[in-house]
Amino acid sequence: MRFPSKAISSTLSARLRAFQIYGANTNVGKTIVSTILCKALKESRDASAQLLKLEIHNVLIHQTSHVSKFSGVTTSCLWQFNDPVSPHLAVPQELNLTDSLLLDKVHNHISSLSNEKGTFILETAGGVHSPTPSGSSQADAYRPLRLPIILIADPALGGISASISAYESLHIRGYDVDRVVVFSNEPYRNDSYLSPKDVGDEEQMLEYYARTAESQELFDLIGDLHSRHAARIQDIKSMPQRAADKIWYPFTQHTSVAADNIRAIDSAHGDHFSVYTPPTVAVSEPAEESAEVLAPRYDGSASWWTQGLGHSNPELALSAAYAAGRYGHVMFPGSIHSPALKLSELLLEKLDNPRLNRVFFSDNGSTGAEVAIKMGLRASRERYGWSSEDKDIGIIGLKGAYHGDTIGAMDAADPGIYNKEVEWYKGRGFWFDFPKVGLSEGKWKVEVPGEQQQELGTSHEFGSLEDIFDISRDSTELAEKYAKYIHTQLHQAINVEGRKFGALMLEPVVLGAAGMHFCDPLFQRTLINVIRNSADLFPQAKLTPAKPAAELVASKATTAWTGLPVIHDEVFTGLYRLGSFSPSHLLHVQPDISIHAKLLTGGLLPLCTTLAGEEIFKSFLSEHKHKALLHGHSYTAHAVGCQVALDSLNIMNTMAEAGEFSIAPSEGKTQTSRDKLWSKWSSEFTTKLSHSPKVESVWALGTVLAITLKAQETGYASNASGWLMDRLKGNGIDARALGNVVYVMTSVSTEDAAVRGLEEVVKGFEEW
Amino acid sequence: MRFPSKAISSTLSARLRAFQIYGANTNVGKTIVSTILCKALKESRDASAQLLKLEIHNVLIHQTSHVSKFSGVTTSCLWQFNDPVSPHLAVPQELNLTDSLLLDKVHNHISSLSNEKGTFILETAGGVHSPTPSGSSQADAYRPLRLPIILIADPALGGISASISAYESLHIRGYDVDRVVVFSNEPYRNDSYLSPKDVGDEEQMLEYYARTAESQELFDLIGDLHSRHAARIQDIKSMPQRAADKIWYPFTQHTSVAADNIRAIDSAHGDHFSVYTPPTVAVSEPAEESAEVLAPRYDGSASWWTQGLGHSNPELALSAAYAAGRYGHVMFPGSIHSPALKLSELLLEKLDNPRLNRVFFSDNGSTGAEVAIKMGLRASRERYGWSSEDKDIGIIGLKGAYHGDTIGAMDAADPGIYNKEVEWYKGRGFWFDFPKVGLSEGKWKVEVPGEQQQELGTSHEFGSLEDIFDISRDSTELAEKYAKYIHTQLHQAINVEGRKFGALMLEPVVLGAAGMHFCDPLFQRTLINVIRNSADLFPQAKLTPAKPAAELVASKATTAWTGLPVIHDEVFTGLYRLGSFSPSHLLHVQPDISIHAKLLTGGLLPLCTTLAGEEIFKSFLSEHKHKALLHGHSYTAHAVGCQVALDSLNIMNTMAEAGEFSIAPSEGKTQTSRDKLWSKWSSEFTTKLSHSPKVESVWALGTVLAITLKAQETGYASNASGWLMDRLKGNGIDARALGNVVYVMTSVSTEDAAVRGLEEVVKGFEEW
Known part of the structure; x- marks a missing residue:
């Protein structure tokens, strides 16, 4: 599923009441309804429903004249075709009527009416999944509007089934079906009216509409639709205050939270939220307030780095529901189910690392x-013969490391703003500062931090980012300095x-929470090589002969860990976030343990896998139960998460294999091959930014763009980014x-066109 | 959704190939297909397809004669009705044809054929959701069989939509749709054949079937169905070995894991798994092996205590898909969405505890x-003015406490088998042993552990479990002894x-992982009261005047914590597990912080909420960002989990309000009211068990039954339960x-009838 690149929010106006009519099948009476x-609204006895504007859009078929004739209201039809076949056949190809164009035209039309008080009805053609002119499903194509639905059920024999299924297809796409309308077959035999184009007796139709317009049921239906519309607006406008009162936000200093800075997310689609943002108290009300309640916002943090295949992706919704319908959650210990097993096999295959052969969820x-x-x-502990009473074993890592917020994960990070106030936090380890990669004034540089400059030099310049990743750097003088x-x-x-x-625990290539720090890959690789090959630091490492780094990388047979187990925390950087399946492939290092989450489910649900090799696994084998790996959550390997992960990884892998990411798989390449790196962001754009006097450095890799602004004070507490954040927000x-x-x-x-659009917006900021 | 009480596994035979035909609509050609x-299979050129038995079951309508006539194969029809209306109208009410009866009859019929080589086709009536005689949906009613589906698409105008929706309705119920068959409307106009009952020209039909039976497409279709059947069996039989090679199980000593003790779960439904269990090497092969691949297993641990509304509940699958389709996952900090907000409001309302007003996810x-x-x-720390450098602040709890497997949660439990081998574990606290409740030889008793017997007596006897929960015990001599x-x-x-x-951190009423220890509620309440009211232990507690326990409970205005914040870990015991919305209601205590997970999502997905009051919330307010509550996961308050939780809690609340649980809500009751306690398990059953010489004690409350067996060695490592576990397994x-x-x-x-069935089985064990 590709999403439209243009920002479109769901349609919700405080004045215009807009609804969409879907049919459970064709010929079920949508036009009659x-x-x-329309007739009832026009003649409404409800004084508050002033029908200034009332339109029927039967976008794709040709019955607007019927509605006008019998209701007397204005109707219009964006396109009209006279062949009563499926729209994807009826619409001439030369019209090139894409879903984006269709959606845009409908959206603009509704928007143009949104300040008028009245009711707007969008009538669709055929059934809910009847194709649009492009061949996609209507239910998918119109979803960004997320109009409340009136579903016309199928009154024919077999229609119960068709109607329930149509409801389910809408429901699982996140539509709210406000009302289901069904014509009763008996005793009034209204079904004889269901085919307006065949109506021969105009008088009979007039009599029918006159009679139904009087009915209490219809009056109640309209009243109900209108009160649902009012309730929806009231609800969403009340949400920020209710949230301010009831919610305790994660990682949030609540002194800066109030109702007027909480956005209510009505829905999301692709890369966009549809949000209600409460008016800021400070700003005076505009002279004429827009009636539009929702606005689109680009999800620039990919919802805390999780999104891969777009919000509200119907394929992932179906995957989740399939696993829920097949298994629910099923007990994992002592059992196996297909989604968990296939996901494990896929991860092991694609990581292509002989050091990993077991998956823990x-x-x-x-x-x-x-x-x-x-x-x-x-x-x-097993290798070096330490006692289980020895609680002072630390880990080695990089400064600014972040591995999560549970106490154990916190303890694996150096003291900093994310943990030092936590009562039970105790940093347990040794953390290296490290040289950082960035593009500055058009040049790719590796900048060495102050305290290391005496040994490692101040700054090193490279022709390209590919040069920085080139594994032949292993035999340079800088590599020797790093090692020493x-x-x-x-x-x-x-x-x-x-x-x-x-x-040794590392976030390979980029340390995200630290501030999107791009570590020199040579430094990370050298750190690993030193630990794996220094028998004087780790005496038992002598058991396995020390090898030159290149040889270790080359040998697929090398599966035993030496020195220390190397843990790659790929939670942020893995699974195509940086363009490759694994950042370990970029680094040309095979970790002994690796961790994968966030993008694992394509951005839908929590799930994590920790992979390790047989030797590490065996260190937990014992005749004593309690020497097992003492970890297990109730929902371990929950089927819904595993199925969604399996399907989303397969979708991403297919995209990668189709060349949509240009980082080729590493297999079969020589070590010195310089894979072309891939980024969503254009080098023309990053180069331009890198020349701004406001910018310290910039980098883009895979889906991520990071801009370091010049600042007096750096780190999490710095406020140097204020102007840029305001500009982006605006x-x-x-x-x-x-x-x-x-x-x-x-x-x-994300479509390339959408990224080019973002670049144009950002480049245009006058502050650069 | 209520599930059938009888154990039925999905149908999968190594010999008989069984399929189910669903139509996307009525009149789409199911009978023709x-x-x-049938004709093609009977005349099959595929020598391996020996058609010993071939049956068509058009269960609910009347066209089997057509199939026999034109294909020459045996067909049968379980019930036949001549009125071509929806089955729920056609079937005479006096037949009382429930879904269970229908399913049972179909299942038995297929089972009776399962050792024969051949193909079995179950043809359904109308569309996928066409009603069964009871009025439920066919897609739901036949789901326990989970036969592979041949879906006949609708070739009429509008049929694309109906066909996709029908596919989706099957898919989200966990069916595998092996094939979609559609009759082409053009150029052969096969649609003229789609209504067998109207066929006048028998010769034309014969010619048609003769022609299609020769077609390569049909040959390919049959070959494909058969290879999918073979592949499915091969796959499930290979899963235990693949899992043994690739999976690292949670909380499992892998020395006792091998392929022959891993069960492959093909699917689950209600309380039952459908599993393939590999043959045990030790047992010799039976003379004539059954061809049935799958068997039903009762999920007696509720999949690690998570299940509330049955596996594969279609309502929860739809909830999950709706939220996935509306939001996907959306960024939580600074935002709010409806499922998270409504869930928070519902929890706060139902917990009915004025000390709680904020929800953290x-x-x-x-x-x-x-x-x-x-x-x-x-x-x-804020109340008592301790330094942030003071890392030695512990918690108070009960012995055998279990709060989870992350290091911080482990540290809150006393050293034991679950944690002592973990390198970074350090028990930080003080844990009380406690008197335990159980039914022994027909008497409810509170048994005091050895080290406390001098002060607290050995054992105290009560007339009923209600007596033990009676809050008037607060003014007894034992309460004074506990307090002292x-x-x-x-x-x-x-x-x-x-x-x-x-x-103070407690699992109210029952300590699950400790061994289902039922703590004397008076002991827990007294512990809380002592901590809340002892100014000599917690000097600042003087700020709030010490009150008698009863008064504290009565006063809704008492929202400030005194002494220490009281944390209730209700993860296992909450949300109707023990019959009440919260075990705190049973205990008549209002905690200052409470934790809810497991049953929160009805048993589908991981999600947790931690609730607290405004005073605790305010201790994190500061002008410094880093004094915030430093915790946040990427998928915080993920919409899918929140929506499923909201819907499943609403379903459970509705059941409770309808009197399906007989623990009445506490509101409006006086403190001394003795609410009748509710249990799925009959007292006749527990009383009988309690008299067995093998049984130390037994208890049942809510959905849980716990049997403590007499043993030399107790605790997690004891093996006294071996015989009972074997008996249950068998x-x-x-x-x-x-x-x-x-x-x-x-x-x-779970249906009461199912529980009575379990009781009958268990009571029958001769070892008692």
Whole structure:
């Protein structure tokens, strides 16, 4: 499912009441209902329903004249075709009537009426899934509008089934079906009226409409539709205040939260939210307030880095429902079900890492990190013969690391703004600062932090980002310096200070929460190589002969861990977020344990997998139950999450194989191959930004764009990004800032045209 | 949705290939397809397809004669009615043809054929949702069989939509649609044949069937159906070995895991799994092996205590899909969406506790417990003026506590088999042993553990379980003894040893993982009262005047916490698991923080909420961002989970209000009212068990039955339950044991008849 690139919000006006009529089948009386409704509204006894404007849009077929004739209201028809076959056949190809064009025209038409008081009815053609001119389903094509639905049921034999199924097709696309209308077959035999084009007796029709317009049922139906419309608006407008009173937001300082800065999300579609934003108290009311309640907002943080295939993707909704309908949740220990097994096999296959052959399921990145830590520490404890009473085993990592918010995951990160106030937090480890990659004034550079500059130099310039990832850098002088520096630091901690470490834990390539820090891949690879190959730091490492890094990478047979188990936390950077299936492929490193979440379900539901190899697995084998890996959540490997993950990974893999991402799979390549890196964002755009005097550096890789602004104070608390965030917000883009770093990301499936559109908007800011 | 009480597994035979034909609408040619298939199979050129038996079941309408006449195969019809209207109208009411009866008859019929090689086709009537005689949907009623589907699409105008919707209705119920067949309208105008009952020209029909039976397409279709059948069997039989190779199971000692003790779950329905169990190597093959691949198993642990409304509940599948289709997952901080807000409001309303007014979302009980701990510790730190550097603040709890497997949740439990081997585990707290409730030799008793017997007596006997919950016990001598004992212990720890505690954390009423320990409610209530009212233990508690327990309970105005914040971990015991919306209502205690997960989503997906009051919330307010509650998962308040939770709680609440649970809501009752307790399990049954010489004690409350067996060694490692577990397993019941304690639980919606059936089975074990 590709989503329209244009920002369209759902339609909801405080004045115009808009509804959509779908039929459970063709020929079920949609036009009759439209006519009845129009006539009744025109003659309404309800004084408050002043019908200034009333239109019928039967977009694709040709019965507007019937409605006008018998109801007397204005009707219009955007396109009219005289062949009573399915629209995708009836519409001449040369019209090139795409879904975007169709949606745009309908949306603009409704918008043009939205300040007028009245009722608007959009009547669709055929059944709910009858094709649009482009061949897609109407239920999908009109979904961005998310108008309340009047579903006309099928009164024929077999119509109960068709009507329920039609309802379900609408419901699982997130439509609200306000009313189901059905013509009774008996005793009035209204079915003889169901085919307006065949009506021969005009007098009979007039008599029929006159009679129905008087009915109490119809009066009640209209009243009910109108009160639902009013209730919907009242509800959404009340939501920010109710949320301010009742919700405790995650990772949020509530002193800055009030009703007027909480947005109510009515729905989402593709990369856009449809939101109600309460009026800011500070701003005076505009002279003439728009009646539009909802506006589109671009989801610039991909909803905390989770989105891959667009919000409200009907394929993923169907996947979720299939697994719910087949299994619900089923007990995992001692059992296996197909979605969990196939997902495990797919991950193992696509990661293509002989060091990984087992999959452990948990619920999110944080729990997955705790599982990885438990795995790594136990493996080291067994290898090095430490006591289970020894609670002071730490981990080695990078500064600014973030692995989640449970206490164990917090403890694996150095003290900082995300954890230091937490009562039970205790940083357990050693964290290296590291050289960072960025594009600055049109040049790709690796910038070394102050405290390392004496050993590692100040800054290193490269011709391209591909040069920075080139594995032949392993044999450069800088690699040697990195190795020496790292070794010296670890020697001090381990051999001099006597500290113990049980694992190396890294976010490969980019440290997200730290501030979208792009670590020099050579530094990460060298750190891993030093730990894997230094028998003086990890004496048992001698058991396996130390090998040069390149050889280790080359040898598929190397599956035993040496030195320390290497954990890759790929929760943010994995599964195509940076363009490759795994960032480990970009790094040309095979971790011993890896963690995958966020994009795993394409952005629908929580699920996490922690993968490890047989040797680590075996360190938990014992005759004692309690030496097992003591971790398990009730919903471990829940079928709904596994099925959605399986299907969304398959969709993304198919896109990748079709060349929609240009990072080729690493298999069969030599180590020194310089894979072309891929980004949603154009290099023309990032280069231009990198020349701005306001910009320290910028980078884009895969779906992510990160802009580091020049600032006095850096880090999470910095406010240097204020102007840019305001500018983005003013242009309908919900970005997030990490101190002086502003990032915007896309889904994997975002249309290129949409990204070009974003770039045009951002480039146009005068402040640059 | 109520599920049939009888155990029926999906139908899958290694010999008989069974399929089901559904139509996208009525009159789409189901009977024609059946006839074509039967004829082709009978005349099959595929030597391997020996058609020993071939039957057509057009269960509800009257066209079997057509199939026999034109294909020459045996057909039968279970019931036949001559009125061509919807079955729920055609079938005489006096037949009382329930879904269970219908399903049973069809299932038995297929089972009777399952050892014969051949093909069986079940043809349904009308469309997929056409009503059964009872008025329910066919797609729901036949779902337990989960036969592979041949869907006959609708070739008429509008049929595309009807066909896609019909497919979706089947798909979201977990059916696998193997093939969609559609008659082409052009150029052969096969549609003129679509109504067999109208066929006048028999010769023309014969010619038609003769022609189609030769077609390559048909040959391919049959080949494809057969290879899918073979592949399905091959796949499910291979799953245990693949799982043994690739999966790392939660909380499982893998030395005891091998392919032959992993069950492959093909699907689930209601309280039953349909599983393939690999043959045990030790047992020799039976002389004549049954061809049935799947067998039903009762989900006796409610899939790790999660199930409320039955596996594969179509209502919850639709809820999940609706939220997925409307929102996908949307960013939570700074936003609000309807499912999260309505769920929060519903929880606050139903908990009816003025101490709670804010809802924090996380992903599972363990993360929810960490959030609760962070809340409680911060509130105490602010109240008592402790430094943020003080990392030695513990919690108070009960021995055997279990709050989850993340490090922070583990740290809140005393050292034991679940945590002591974990490298970063450090028990941080003080845990009381406690008197336990059980039915022994027909008497309800409170048994005091050895170390407390001197102060608290050995054992106390009661007339009923209601007597044990009676709040008037607060003014008994035992209450005084409890209070004195608790106070002495805490005085020693706090005032003598100088330890600091930041929260009291309890699993109200029952400590699940500890071994289904039913704590004397008076002990828990007294512990809370001592902590809330002892100014000498918690000096700041003086700020609020100490009150007698009864007065505290009575006063709705009492919302400020005193002493320590009281955390109720209701993850297992909440949301009707024990029959009441909250176990706090049973206990007549209003906690300051409460945690809800597992049953929250009715048993479909991970989701957790931690609720707290405004005073605790305010202890995180600051001008500094990093003093916020530092916890947040990517999928916080994911719309799918919230919508499913909202809908499933509403369903359960409606059941409760309809009197399906007999624990009345506490509102409006006086404190001393003795609400009648409710249990799925009959007292006749528990009383009988309690008299067995093998049984130490037994209890049943709500959906849970727990049997403590007499044993030399108790606790998780005990093996005293071996014989009972084997007996249950042999009778198709998957129970779980916690050492010498065996428990079986039901869903909230399990039919009483099903529970009576289980009781009969269990009572019959000769070992008692």
